[in-house]
Amino acid sequence: MNKSLKSAESLGAMERKSVRLNVNGQDYSVRSPGGARLAEVLRDDLGLTGTKVGCNAGDCGACTVLIAGKQVCSCLVSLDQAAGEAIETVEGLQADSRLRGLQQSFVELGAAQCGICTPGMLMAAAELARENKAWSRTEILDRMGGVLCRCTGYTKIVDAIEHYLSGAALPAPKAEAGEVGGRLTKVDGLSRVEGAARYGADATPEDALYLKAVRSPHAHARFVIGDVAKFVNANPGVIRVITVRDIPGKNEYGIFEHYRDQPVLADGLVRFCGEAIAAVLCEKDAVADLDLASFPVTWEPLPPVSGIDGGLDPKAAMLHASRPDNVLTRGRMIRGDMEAGRGRHSVSGKFQTGYVEHAYIEPEAGFARRVGDRMEVFVTTQTPYMDRDGVAHVLGIPQTEVRILPSAVGGGFGGKIDMSVQPLMAIGAWLTGRPVAYVYSRLESMRVTPKRHPSRIEATMTCGDDGKLKTFAFHADFNTGPYASAGPIVANRVPLHAMGPYRVPAVHCTTRAVLTTDAIAGAFRGFGVPQAAIAHEALMDGLADKLGMDRLEFRILNSLMPGDSTATGQELSSSVGMKECLEVLRPAWNEQKKAVAEFNKGNDRFRRGIGVGCMWYGIGNTSQPNPSSMRIAIGADGKITLFSGAVDIGQGVNTIMVQMCADALGVSADRINLVLGDTDRTLDAGKSSASRQTFISGNAVVLAAEKLKESIRRLTNAGPDSKITFGQGKVLVSGAQEVSLDLGSLPGDGEGNVLSEVGYYNPPTTDLDEHQQGIPYASYAFAAQFALVEVDVLLGYTKVLKIWAAHDVGRAVNPTQVEGQIQGGIAQGLGLALMEEYIPVATDNLHNYLIPTFGDIPEIEIHIIETLDPLGPFGAKGIGEPALVPTAPAILNAIQDATGCRPTQVPVTPSRLWQLLRDNRGS
Amino acid sequence: MDYRRAENLEDAVRLRREMGYPFVAGGTDIYPAIENGARFPGLIDVSKVEALRGKIRREHDAWIIPALATWSEVVAADLPPQFDALKQAAAEVGGRQIQNAGTVAGNICNASPAADGIPALMSLGAGIVIAGSSGEREIPLEEFVLGNRKTALQEGELLRAVKVPVRAARCASAFRKLGARRYLVISIVMAAATLECDAGGRITYAGISVGACAARALRLAAWEQALLGRSIADLHALEVAPAYLAPLSPMDDIRGSGAYRVHAAGVLVREALAKAAVRLNEQVS
Numbered sequence A: 001m002n003k004s005l006k007s008a009e010s011l012g013a014m015e016r017k018s019v020r021l022n023v024n025g026q027d028y029s030v031r032s033p034g035g036a037r038l039a040e041v042l043r044d045d046l047g048l049t050g051t052k053v054g055c056n057a058g059d060c061g062a063c064t065v066l067i068a069g070k071q072v073c074s075c076l077v078s079l080d081q082a083a084g085e086a087i088e089t090v091e092g093l094q095a096d097s098r099l100r101g102l103q104q105s106f107v108e109l110g111a112a113q114c115g116i117c118t119p120g121m122l123m124a125a126a127e128l129a130r131e132n133k134a135w136s137r138t139e140i141l142d143r144m145g146g147v148l149c150r151c152t153g154y155t156k157i158v159d160a161i162e163h164y165l166s167g168a169a170l171p172a173p174k175a176e177a178g179e180v181g182g183r184l185t186k187v188d189g190l191s192r193v194e195g196a197a198r199y200g201a202d203a204t205p206e207d208a209l210y211l212k213a214v215r216s217p218h219a220h221a222r223f224v225i226g227d228v229a230k231f232v233n234a235n236p237g238v239i240r241v242i243t244v245r246d247i248p249g250k251n252e253y254g255i256f257e258h259y260r261d262q263p264v265l266a267d268g269l270v271r272f273c274g275e276a277i278a279a280v281l282c283e284k285d286a287v288a289d290l291d292l293a294s295f296p297v298t299w300e301p302l303p304p305v306s307g308i309d310g311g312l313d314p315k316a317a318m319l320h321a322s323r324p325d326n327v328l329t330r331g332r333m334i335r336g337d338m339e340a341g342r343g344r345h346s347v348s349g350k351f352q353t354g355y356v357e358h359a360y361i362e363p364e365a366g367f368a369r370r371v372g373d374r375m376e377v378f379v380t381t382q383t384p385y386m387d388r389d390g391v392a393h394v395l396g397i398p399q400t401e402v403r404i405l406p407s408a409v410g411g412g413f414g415g416k417i418d419m420s421v422q423p424l425m426a427i428g429a430w431l432t433g434r435p436v437a438y439v440y441s442r443l444e445s446m447r448v449t450p451k452r453h454p455s456r457i458e459a460t461m462t463c464g465d466d467g468k469l470k471t472f473a474f475h476a477d478f479n480t481g482p483y484a485s486a487g488p489i490v491a492n493r494v495p496l497h498a499m500g501p502y503r504v505p506a507v508h509c510t511t512r513a514v515l516t517t518d519a520i521a522g523a524f525r526g527f528g529v530p531q532a533a534i535a536h537e538a539l540m541d542g543l544a545d546k547l548g549m550d551r552l553e554f555r556i557l558n559s560l561m562p563g564d565s566t567a568t569g570q571e572l573s574s575s576v577g578m579k580e581c582l583e584v585l586r587p588a589w590n591e592q593k594k595a596v597a598e599f600n601k602g603n604d605r606f607r608r609g610i611g612v613g614c615m616w617y618g619i620g621n622t623s624q625p626n627p628s629s630m631r632i633a634i635g636a637d638g639k640i641t642l643f644s645g646a647v648d649i650g651q652g653v654n655t656i657m658v659q660m661c662a663d664a665l666g667v668s669a670d671r672i673n674l675v676l677g678d679t680d681r682t683l684d685a686g687k688s689s690a691s692r693q694t695f696i697s698g699n700a701v702v703l704a705a706e707k708l709k710e711s712i713r714r715l716t717n718a719g720p721d722s723k724i725t726f727g728q729g730k731v732l733v734s735g736a737q738e739v740s741l742d743l744g745s746l747p748g749d750g751e752g753n754v755l756s757e758v759g760y761y762n763p764p765t766t767d768l769d770e771h772q773q774g775i776p777y778a779s780y781a782f783a784a785q786f787a788l789v790e791v792d793v794l795l796g797y798t799k800v801l802k803i804w805a806a807h808d809v810g811r812a813v814n815p816t817q818v819e820g821q822i823q824g825g826i827a828q829g830l831g832l833a834l835m836e837e838y839i840p841v842a843t844d845n846l847h848n849y850l851i852p853t854f855g856d857i858p859e860i861e862i863h864i865i866e867t868l869d870p871l872g873p874f875g876a877k878g879i880g881e882p883a884l885v886p887t888a889p890a891i892l893n894a895i896q897d898a899t900g901c902r903p904t905q906v907p908v909t910p911s912r913l914w915q916l917l918r919d920n921r922g923s
Numbered sequence B: 001m002d003y004r005r006a007e008n009l010e011d012a013v014r015l016r017r018e019m020g021y022p023f024v025a026g027g028t029d030i031y032p033a034i035e036n037g038a039r040f041p042g043l044i045d046v047s048k049v050e051a052l053r054g055k056i057r058r059e060h061d062a063w064i065i066p067a068l069a070t071w072s073e074v075v076a077a078d079l080p081p082q083f084d085a086l087k088q089a090a091a092e093v094g095g096r097q098i099q100n101a102g103t104v105a106g107n108i109c110n111a112s113p114a115a116d117g118i119p120a121l122m123s124l125g126a127g128i129v130i131a132g133s134s135g136e137r138e139i140p141l142e143e144f145v146l147g148n149r150k151t152a153l154q155e156g157e158l159l160r161a162v163k164v165p166v167r168a169a170r171c172a173s174a175f176r177k178l179g180a181r182r183y184l185v186i187s188i189v190m191a192a193a194t195l196e197c198d199a200g201g202r203i204t205y206a207g208i209s210v211g212a213c214a215a216r217a218l219r220l221a222a223w224e225q226a227l228l229g230r231s232i233a234d235l236h237a238l239e240v241a242p243a244y245l246a247p248l249s250p251m252d253d254i255r256g257s258g259a260y261r262v263h264a265a266g267v268l269v270r271e272a273l274a275k276a277a278v279r280l281n282e283q284v285s
Ligand SMILES: Cc1cc2nc3c(=O)[nH]c(=O)nc-3n(C[C@H](O)[C@H](O)[C@H](O)COP(=O)(O)OP(=O)(O)OC[C@H]3O[C@@H](n4cnc5c(N)ncnc54)[C@H](O)[C@@H]3O)c2cc1C
Pocket: A057, A058, A059, A060, B022, B023, B024, B025, B026, B027, B028, B029, B030, B031, B032, B046, B052, B067, B092, B093, B094, B095, B098, B101, B102, B103, B104, B105, B106, B107, B108, B109, B110, B114, B115, B116, B117, B153, B157, B158, B159, B160, B184, B185, B186, B187
């Protein structure tokens, strides 16, 4: 008999009495159990998916709604408690004419990036906006403090609320806003503030099965699965269990084809706590009562291989037969004579960083559907094309038979490069023929997906009497966890960046990624460079102090300049803004230096300090082809469509592409229709990572636009200098004479487009030779930030009072978005410096893993430096990762300045700093 | 999950005796616990029980805080300075959403060592009114919270209200919380101090309580003793003797080391005392 029907009956779904809910002024009758969480009822029963679920535990505030006018977490309110109350959700905001202005303010002022926190933010703000009083900034923070945002760094959110409360009109959109350099309103902003954007968990079909993974409670263990049929029979609503033997294709995946070492389901051996060993597919109704603890499995725990030393221990278990020493990969950058070149002054240091979690507010989610012999996957991802290939690989079908439909992405930061929910749900849908949805719990999201690599670094820097750097020696060991993920990227990128944005004649930088049974480490904003920057910036301070030089001036003296060569022998001919970044900070730096000395005179307990951090960052993949293709098409009616496979993970690439496309074609931005990542319709734009989309996909857009204009000139026999004007249904070409091209007269393709051109851009990089010489990146971003901190030495508590940030972005395509990236990057850098450390299992929720809240962000002063990279589209480089890199070094250097003690381990928690200060006083 | 709604006090007591499920008030502790793996066959919702609701009010020589009083209600209530510590603690619980839903009773009955509401009430000498099938009984808060997640509630009993003795006119209190970020943070340590003095500024009552430094919040009796009879004007002169902090036995955990916690507790208590003294001075002068 049909098992799903039987199970629905035995669950007693029929007996439930209905409950009346009043949402946004409308009455609904709901049949869910009285104890169901309101968030779930709103989303699943009423289809009001504007309310988001980020943690299901009160920790993120994404689910904030108003009940009787008060903000509450709808994930903590039961259906019975909500019954009969007036409930308001983001979908109801539009109806309130006043609050519509709040939404507009959010869109116009850049308060939403990925937008997953936005509904919660708006509801929290709605509560206070209705109270008639004058709000101070602190009072606003107190009311908003319960909602987390991982993208914006909060500043623009508070600005938007303040602006709205002030009653002032929003700046009228300028006609030229759509041009490059203008503050074009985020093109997908409205859908964010209306709660209409569909994220990974927001589009699950009615008839979907839900997937739950059985995961290992041990870091390292053998296991045997028992009687699965019995488990299925004992659990009404469970349709099927998937184990290793059911996988149709290859049981392996990974970012690199030659490093596909991660199994979809472990095969008798687990290598980290949380690794999946089986998947259970069940009906929606059965999910709540499903008890995976009763899954038949026998564990034989093995000694964990923990930490870098644990992995390198000759007695440690070998985690992969192909890597007998548990070293996944090594990286190096060796150049010049380290012995002969050594300077008279030398400083050394050892540094340590822990796992850092991306903590995007949207957990991994999506659904898969089998369509004939094809597989469609709707999923939150940074890499649709890699997903397509990876899913095809595990299903054993051609890549062309997989279609990836990226959802709106609620934050990525590198964490949604690896596949997560994709393989299992695709296998489930393939085997059952039913759509299969999989939404990670917060615990899964934290335990199972890759993190920032923990590092242990030793470095020595020398300089001469003149202060010029001479040599730099560096070795970093990274704990890469049990599987490759982005480990090789980190090991290769770090040696090239480890000396910092300085002229150093001789360098000896090596790295090693060590396999362990701790959490998987992979891609996270900066790929290991933020860890390395902590080391080089500490040593820069050390040398400046030795020479008695000002720390900022010492950096200016050593900054890379146009005409300098990097360690790989690449000559940087232009667009090297390091020195400009430092120079623009100089006046504030000198002023603060005096102010700090003044403040500290009268204060023993509270000590202030300033610290500067610099960075450089190669845009795009290291020495590897990483092309992007973008297509622009014109319809018979003159409609312009940009087909973009570049995923907007909140960084705003959609808006950037529209601006560049509009500017390149000479039309206003509202003329551009955007068709987004759908692997059947768009072309491969590569990953949204390595800060590459603006530079690489931007170039592809510009090339496509050029080609389009060329073909128009060809069709009209116009000269290369003729001016092209895109009108309705026709294109005007004015050169020697004026010609009008009637678009309707041209033959159309299947999509109704008459002209279509693809721009393909692959940055001009080269492989590095055996001496690591070559061109690893086509373009580099530079930045300097300085932090002012106040340390309570009695409690070891650090408060960051202000950060000044100067970033050479080549060209700011959209200043609002550049500011947003910088503010958000600084928030993450501050977290890295002061509070974030993922400890496997111990901190796998947002209660124990702390990311900065509204109240932790200092004032940020931004200076955008435009050096116009000749290779960049309109001169632009990238900003995504550079924003984060200098922050932690600046804060650590400021703590050292304030206390005289050098923190060498992050995060510098109060307890740790207190201990450090005590140990130093003792010695 | 079998979700029952108690209509009144008797109903709540009966359901609890018959079913044994936990109560749910604001749900801000119990629902996260379920997400983190706790399994309950059912819940008893007391949030609509009239006898547990109502305003925070004075009845004779005691203030009554009904079980279902939320942290936002505590902050908004019109209360004398002896409640400053409680109000300050309330404003530091989670974020606004948690304060709008979380209740005083839930905080106490959940009995987390890091419950922010407990030290403030303990320093005030609060008592707990317990309702059960055989009527009501009252015990001091210190005897109510027995340890980490352990209370003195017996089968079928629930917390009906918190009772705080009305202190003399010259009484003030203060709270200090230390966390690794500004909002939504579980305390590394927190401390509350209540001071009462006579017309001459001599301390007649001192209540000091510290949380997150043992399995439950504790009072620091030796420190309290040392304050009695002193003038609030020379409070700061009192050196912290190691014996004052002797009852504390904190663990090393992700939030901080035990040694750090003891040290920080000393600092926070001194700060809370100083803050309370300032407030008292305002009243004396
Ligand atoms: C994001 C977040 C942040 C938080 N931050 C803080 C913080 O900073 N400081 C802090 O102290 N706490 C914090 N908490 C914990 C929680 O919010 C508080 O403890 C709150 O006061 C609990 O009240 P409640 O009504 O929601 O409890 P519930 O979850 O409803 O109940 C908690 C426990 O008490 C029992 N209970 C409730 N009422 C009664 C009663 N009348 N009689 C007997 N038993 C009863 C329940 O059975 C349950 O075991 C936080 C929670 C979250 C989710």
